[in-house]
Amino acid sequence: QLSPNFYASSCPNLQTIVRNAMSRAVNRETRIGASILRLFFHDCFVNGCDGSILLDDTATFTGEKNAVPNRNSARGFEVIDTIKTNVEAACRATVSCADILALAARDGVALLGGPTWQVPLGRRDARTASQSAANNQIPSPFANLATLTSSFAAKGLSTRDLTALSGGHTIGLARCTTFRGRIYNDTNIDANFAATRRANCPASGGDNNLAPLDIQTPTRFDNDYFRNLVARRGLLHSDQELFNGGSQDALVRTYSNNPATFSADFAAAMVRMGNISPLTGTQGEIRRNCRVVN
Numbered sequence: 001q002l003s004p005n006f007y008a009s010s011c012p013n014l015q016t017i018v019r020n021a022m023s024r025a026v027n028r029e030t031r032i033g034a035s036i037l038r039l040f041f042h043d044c045f046v047n048g049c050d051g052s053i054l055l056d057d058t059a060t061f062t063g064e065k066n067a068v069p070n071r072n073s074a075r076g077f078e079v080i081d082t083i084k085t086n087v088e089a090a091c092r093a094t095v096s097c098a099d100i101l102a103l104a105a106r107d108g109v110a111l112l113g114g115p116t117w118q119v120p121l122g123r124r125d126a127r128t129a130s131q132s133a134a135n136n137q138i139p140s141p142f143a144n145l146a147t148l149t150s151s152f153a154a155k156g157l158s159t160r161d162l163t164a165l166s167g168g169h170t171i172g173l174a175r176c177t178t179f180r181g182r183i184y185n186d187t188n189i190d191a192n193f194a195a196t197r198r199a200n201c202p203a204s205g206g207d208n209n210l211a212p213l214d215i216q217t218p219t220r221f222d223n224d225y226f227r228n229l230v231a232r233r234g235l236l237h238s239d240q241e242l243f244n245g246g247s248q249d250a251l252v253r254t255y256s257n258n259p260a261t262f263s264a265d266f267a268a269a270m271v272r273m274g275n276i277s278p279l280t281g282t283q284g285e286i287r288r289n290c291r292v293v294n
């Protein structure tokens with residue numbers, strides 16, 4: 001029951017406000033488009049797209065920011081704060097943080113050269129968060145294809161959605177700790193690529209050293225992620241699971257040869273991910289500050 005026109009009369013300039021702020025943020029740091037896209041994924045996979053990931057921990061409230069997949073990793077919260085401030089100035093107490101995140105993720109992708117799509121709107125913000133759900137329901141970079149498939153199925157997403165959405169790894173960076181096992185132990189990896197990555201990710205130490213998820217075009221939203229997988233240059237173990245002799249090999253090849261198919265599937269899958277159990281109507285609230293419940 002979300003609709004792209006949800007704020008058409010209550011906040012007619014919403015999309016322009018979000019787009020302008022994202023444009024400034026991406027110009028300042030291209031990685032921010034990637035970071036915001038990931039925030040949206042990590043929001044939607046934990047009790048739906050309800051802005052839960054945006055809530056700060058306090059003495060009496062345990063949020064999701066310190067869950068294992070997010071701690072020292074999730075970033076871009078200041079940009080969401082800026083957008084929220086601008087949106088509140090134009091349309092007080094009207095637009096949810098969950099919807100702002102959905103629009104910002106779409107705009108980040110488009111600003112880095114990727115597809116665009118209409119974002120269904122009308123989500124409301126959670127008054128709760130779940131660190132344990134974040135730990136248990138956000139997929140691990142060490143997972144195999146069967147586990148990734150079931151993580152996505154648990155959210156109503158298909159294996160085709162899994163593969164298309166994993167194409168989000170065409171932008172952004174990962175810490176050594178998330179891919180060390182792959183570059184030292186996996187055998188389904190290009191030897192030169194593994195050597196290149198080991199140079200800045202030692203067998204011990206350097207846990208926070210960064211490497212691009214897409215070695216070719218880390219700041220461009222294109223289909224190079226899939227070309228890398230075919231060349232056995234996936235950075236995460238979970239990435240290469242999509243092209244390792246299993247059910248997704250053919251689709252990875254299709255995306256690697258046909259950027260338009262990837263773009264269309266990615267956009268459609270982003271809408272489906274954005275539909276994961278939203279709060280609507282009188283559920284939840286319109287948070288005034290994305291970091292705290294009203």
Ligand code: HEM
Binds near residue numbers: 072074139162175
């Ligand atoms: C399929 C299961 C997935 C796994 C196991 C996974 C895992 C990871 C890991 C481990 C990182 C690096 C985090 C760090 O080192 O701090 C990362 C980064 C990233 N992920 Fe995923 N991810 C998955 C799916 C997705 C999806 C569906 C999207 C979006 C559609 C996405 C978008 C991103 C982006 C853009 C980054 C880079 C963020 C930045 O540079 O700040 N990922 N992912």
Ligand SMILES: [Ca+2]
Binds near residue numbers: 042050051053
């Ligand atoms: Ca959530």
Ligand SMILES: [Ca+2]
Binds near residue numbers: 171217219222223224
């Ligand atoms: Ca790329």
